[in-house]
Amino acid sequence: MTRAVLDAVLSALRAEGLTAVAQYPGQALDKKTPMVCVGVRSQTLEPAAFGQYLGRQEVQGAVAERYGVKAEMTVLLDLYLPPARAGECQALFAKIAAALSALPAGVRLRKLTRGELAPDPATQMLRCPCAVDCDAWFTGLREEDGETWLEFQLKGVLRNE
Numbered sequence: 001m002t003r004a005v006l007d008a009v010l011s012a013l014r015a016e017g018l019t020a021v022a023q024y025p026g027q028a029l030d031k032k033t034p035m036v037c038v039g040v041r042s043q044t045l046e047p048a049a050f051g052q053y054l055g056r057q058e059v060q061g062a063v064a065e066r067y068g069v070k071a072e073m074t075v076l077l078d079l080y081l082p083p084a085r086a087g088e089c090q091a092l093f094a095k096i097a098a099a100l101s102a103l104p105a106g107v108r109l110r111k112l113t114r115g116e117l118a119p120d121p122a123t124q125m126l127r128c129p130c131a132v133d134c135d136a137w138f139t140g141l142r143e144e145d146g147e148t149w150l151e152f153q154l155k156g157v158l159r160n161e
Helices: 002-015 083-100
Strands: 020-022 035-046 053-059 062-081 107-114 118-120 125-128 130-143 149-154
Touching: 002 020, 002 035, 002 062, 002 083, 002 107, 002 130, 053 130, 062 083, 083 107, 083 125, 083 130
Parallel strands: 020 035
Antiparallel strands: 035 062, 053 062, 062 125, 062 130, 107 130, 118 125, 130 149
């Protein structure tokens, strides 16, 4: 479920023209380009139970039960800027805010915060910590016997099958 939200955030940022990567991408940062590193600080799941029961559905000839699950998340959006481009921080933050308005219907923003721009000795760039508090809604299929979860899908994300 976490990966679905991170992928949705990364897609929205990239669609706005921002260079965005998953946190700890295993590659060196391009120190000439402003970049957004996306990760998760925290996540809380409300367990699927009778209260989130949405009904039954046939899946490949077998009956499955559909549930709704809510995840409360804090998504990290760390901005990294070359020192010579420090003046672009506020404009980048505004682009992030605009990009997040295009997230799928299953992700609802509660708060977007921005920290202070400061030197980051590890990258030799400037770092501005930002975070998004949001709720993400998923639907999940569970075998009728209740033993096995078949899938979870972020609400509002279309799939080609």
